[in-house]
Amino acid sequence: MPGGETGLPEEGLSLWLTDWKVPTGIHWEGRRVVALVGQAVAGHLDVHVHPDGQAVEVWMLDVQPGFRRRGVASLLMDTLCAVYPTAWINHGARTREGTWWWNGYRDPAPQRNVHDRVAQCHEKAAKALRGVIRAQKDAELAYSQLREAGSVVAQLFRGFTSGTNRAST
Structure with a gap:
């Protein structure tokens, strides 16, 4: 300079x-x-x-x-x-x-620059963590939807086995 x-x-x-x-x-x-x-x-x-x-x-x-x-x-x-x-x-x-x-x-x-490298590692870790959180939220939503679907199937199954939908013999 x-x-x-x-x-x-x-x-x-x-x-x-x-x-x-x-x-x-x-x-x-x-x-x-x-x-x-x-x-x-x-x-x-x-x-x-x-x-x-x-x-x-x-x-x-x-x-x-x-x-x-x-x-x-x-x-x-x-x-x-x-x-x-x-x-x-x-x-x-x-x-x-x-x-x-x-x-x-x-x-x-x-x-x-070690400080920049640490900052880059922190940013990569934060990005990965955001991805994990997003995946966890997606999994929780999918689980909730699956439980709702299972509940509907269970109600249909109970109705079928209670005799209201039984075929006569």
């Missing part, structure tokens, strides 16, 4: 992928991408990377107030997707403000 499109100066904009060694209670490697504008830290993205490099979890995405709404967060996430081109990406927990940002973010690799 060129600087002109983001509202950031093109010269002096740099990204650094660092080793971020902070004990977090999980055995995945911590990494940090830092966005610098001139000498100022504009924001950072902290992630955990699975040992095989095929899964990444966003731990923290933070942009300094003076650099917000200028494309820094999108640039950091786009960089993450470029650095780990085949990894599944879990965007992690979201604050209210974070949810607002994520909803507007154009993910360059939506097929690798």
Whole structure:
């Protein structure tokens, strides 16, 4: 994303992928991408990377107030997707403000987005459940109609066997 499109100066904009060694209670490697504008830290993205490099979890995405709404967060996430081109990406927990940002973010690799995959699975499960409920309602209706038909047959049979419809011998 060129600087002109983001509202950031093109010269002096740099990204650094660092080793971020902070004990977090999980055995995945911590990494940090830092966005610098001139000498100022504009924001950072902290992630955990699975040992095989095929899964990444966003731990923290933070942009300094003076650099917000200028494309820094999108640039950091786009960089993450470029650095780990085949990894599944879990965007992690979201604050209210974070949810607002994520909803507007154009993910360059939506097929690798764990949240989207979970949402797709939920939608498929909901659709299947709606089908089961519909089938159950159809079965209940069919059972009710069958009981009514059975009741009519039973009345006819009782009338036939009570002698009113018996043939004389």
